[in-house]
Amino acid sequence: MRKFTTMLALLAASAALAGTASAPLAQSRERDRARPIRSAGEPGRVAAADWSLARRAREEGQFTAMRDTMAGGALLHQAEGPVDAATWLTGRADPAEPEQWAPATVWTSCDGTLAVTEGRYRQADGLVGTYVTVWALQRDRSYKWTYDLSSLDDPQPVERQRPALPAVSPADLITVQDIPSVRGHVADCMRRGSPRPDRPQPVSGPATRAGQGASDDATLVWRWEHRANGERLFSADYLRDGQWSRVTTLRVAPASASATRAE
Numbered sequence: 452m453r454k455f456t457t458m459l460a461l462l463a464a465s466a467a468l469a470g471t472a473s474a475p476l477a478q479s480r481e482r483d484r485a486r487p488i489r490s491a492g493e494p495g496r497v498a499a500a501d502w503s504l505a506r507r508a509r510e511e512g513q514f515t516a517m518r519d520t521m522a523g524g525a526l527l528h529q530a531e532g533p534v535d536a537a538t539w540l541t542g543r544a545d546p547a548e549p550e551q552w553a554p555a556t557v558w559t560s561c562d563g564t565l566a567v568t569e570g571r572y573r574q575a576d577g578l579v580g581t582y583v584t585v586w587a588l589q590r591d592r593s594y595k596w597t598y599d600l601s602s603l604d605d606p607q608p609v610e611r612q613r614p615a616l617p618a619v620s621p622a623d624l625i626t627v628q629d630i631p632s633v634r635g636h637v638a639d640c641m642r643r644g645s646p647r648p649d650r651p652q653p654v655s656g657p658a659t660r661a662g663q664g665a666s667d668d669a670t671l672v673w674r675w676e677h678r679a680n681g682e683r684l685f686s687a688d689y690l691r692d693g694q695w696s697r698v699t700t701l702r703v704a705p706a707s708a709s710a711t712r713a714e
Contacts, residue, residue: 456602464651470673475677478484482660482661482683485651487667488668490561491561491562491563492561492562492638493559493563493637494515494557494558494559494566494633494635494637495557495633495635496511496594497554497557497559497586497594498557498568498633498635500555500586500593500594500595500596501539501552501553501554501557501570501586502553503520503550503583504517504520504596505514505552505553507519507520508549508550508659509549509551509676511545512545512546512549513545513546513549513550513619513658514540514543514544514545514546514676515545516633517540517596517664518537518560518668518711519534520541520595520596520626521536521537521540521595521596521597522587522589522595522596522662523697524596524597525537525595525596525597525598525599526598526599526662526696527539527599528559528598528599528600528675528677528685528703530681530683530705530706532660532677533598533660533662533675533677534662535562535614536599537575539581546575546611547575548572548575549575550572551572552570552571552572552573552582553568553570553572554568554569554570554572554633555570555632555633555634555702556568556633556634556635556636556698556699557568557633557636558637558671558687558689558698558699559635559636559637559665559671560637560638560666560667560668560670560671561637561638561639561640561641561665561668561670561671561690562640562668562670563588564587564588564666564668565586565587565588565664565665565667565673566585566586566588566594566671567583567584567585567586567667567671567673567687567698567699568583568584568586569581569583569699569701570658571573572601574582574603577584578603578604578607579603579604579607579608580601580602580603580644581601581602581603581604581701582599582600582601582602582701583598583600583601583685583687583699583701584596584598585597585598585673585687586597598664598673598685599662600673600675600683600685600701600703601703602622602701602702602703602704605704605713635681636698638666638670638671638688638689638690638691639670639690639691639692639693640668640670641668641670641690647669648690648693648694648695650672650695651672651686651688651695651697653676653686659677659679660676660677661675661676662674662675663675670689670690671687671688671689671690672687672688672695673685673686673687674687680705681705681706682702682704683702683703683706684700684701684702684703685699685700685701686699686700686701687699
């Protein structure tokens with residue numbers, strides 16, 4: 452009887468201790484949920500991936516570089532609609548003169564698993580335009596492109612005439628290289644367990660075909676649309692101050708008025 456009473460006392464004490472220990476544990480978990488997640492987005496790394504692709508296009512060939520740096524399931528949004536990049540690029544000869552491009556703005560999700568670059572490009576014939584590329588973080592922590600859309604300016608900008616420089620000897624010349632400047636933006640990090648606002652709605656009008664993607668933490672989303680008249684559209688949104696903010700929209704007129712880079 453004494454042994455049984457002693458066991459009951461021990462069990463009661465253990466339960467009391469467990470209850471005492473669980474309170475700080477619950478409080479700790481509550482603090483973890485309330486604490487904002489630290490950002491892992493690095494716009495500079497994404498810009499470097501875009502610059503690297505442009506450099507490899509010049510050194511190794513444009514389509515070769517695109518094949519080597521694309522993610523699985525990558526899409527090229529062409530005049531007839533998005534096409535599988537691997538299928539389209541396989542066996543295709545590199546153009547004699549690659550296009551030149553550089554990112555101007557980068558948006559990344561809080562967790563860094565998804566990013567969008569937007570910049571300017573120049574074709575071999577001198578025509579210029581705007582492009583957007585979606586980048587996905589890989590298991591080896593590298594970025595590979597997963598979607599690409601571009602649009603030639605219409606009308607094309609008028610080239611400015613540079614003033615004539617006085618004649619000088621080569622020894623007196625000083626060469627100054629341009630330093631690329633990129634604007635980087637990172638989505639807000641949501642608190643653990645906090646609800647996400649509803650996904651942003653399509654830009655406007657019905658699309659004959661459409662697709663979308665999102666970062667793992669759902670703080671950056673993107674969408675493509677292809678209209679019946681051949682118009683192409685890309686949009687991206689990220690979370691700022693608990694609400695969706697539209698970061699960029701690129702509309703491409705039907706093929707008669709515009710063309711994409713990889714066509």
